[in-house]
Amino acid sequence: GENVEQHPSTLSVQEGDSAVIKCTYSDSASNxxxxxxxxxxxxxxxxxxxxxxxxxxxxxxxxxxxxxxxxHFSLHITETQPEDSAVYFCAASRARNQGGKLIFGQGxxxxxxx
Amino acid sequence: DTGVSQDPRHKITKxxxxxxxxxxxxxxxxxxxxxxxxLGQGPEFLTYFQNEAQLEKSRLLSDRFxxxxxxxxxxxxxxxRTEQGDSAMYLCASSSADSGYTFGSGTRLxxx
Numbered sequence: 142g143e144n145v146e147q148h149p150s151t152l153s154v155q156e157g158d159s160a161v162i163k164c165t166y167s168d169s170a171s172n173x174x175x176x177x178x179x180x181x182x183x184x185x186x187x188x189x190x191x192x193x194x195x196x197x198x199x200x201x202x203x204x205x206x207x208x209x210x211x212x213h214f215s216l217h218i219t220e221t222q223p224e225d226s227a228v229y230f231c232a233a234s235r236a237r238n239q240g241g242k243l244i245f246g247q248g249x250x251x252x253x254x255x
Numbered sequence: 256d257t258g259v260s261q262d263p264r265h266k267i268t269k270x271x272x273x274x275x276x277x278x279x280x281x282x283x284x285x286x287x288x289x290x291x292x293x294l295g296q297g298p299e300f301l302t303y304f305q306n307e308a309q310l311e312k313s314r315l316l317s318d319r320f321x322x323x324x325x326x327x328x329x330x331x332x333x334x335x336r337t338e339q340g341d342s343a344m345y346l347c348a349s350s351s352a353d354s355g356y357t358f359g360s361g362t363r364l365x366x367x
Contacts, residue, residue: 230297248297
């Protein structure tokens with residue numbers, strides 16, 4: 142069945158350090174992989190996404206890598222800041238475009254200590 | 256159009272009562288999704304519409320749950336005979352072929 146595993150469930154780093162969150166998906170037909178940031182009591186917000194025809198994508202301090210063979214994808218945040226503290230969710234979708242049903246991971250609570 | 260709107264933001268209901276939530280998507284988005292999120296978990300897919308057609312429904316969605324999108328614009332999610340296990344945040348999202356998901360702020364349901 143469709144499943145996305147996310148690790149770690151909690152992550153604590155010092156301000157300025159890097160943070161890495163990893164996800165594994167089970168559906169080999171998945172081809173779109175977004176990452177969402179959710180602050181307490183707020184809606185999930187898209188921070189970066191990647192399609193299966195790309196191995197890496199970067200946006201300022203955030204990057205995502207994808208290994209289709211291993212069915213792994215990872216979120217990398219460099220030079221972390223206290224405002225990066227939130228819950229981060231990975232997701233996977235079979236959709237050809239950016240729409241379509243998303244299967245979410247369980248979430249990673251990131252805490253950045255000043 | 257300021258995004259996806261959900262109403263109400265909070266709902267407290269007694270067990271056994273029926274509740275209905277509304278979602279207004281971004282106007283140019285033809286796809287609309289409902290998710291349920293419990294504390295400490297990722298959103299779980301419930302159902303989605305393309306225009307007015309309900310294309311997929313999760314097996315998580317029991318017979319007590321029904322969703323509609325009669326004119327391909329707003330959608331409603333109804334839960335009949337609510338149970339305590341239905342307590343959760345119900346998130347709506349919309350998308351189009353050219354844009355990714357935009358989530359609403361959600362409706363927090365508490366069944367007492």
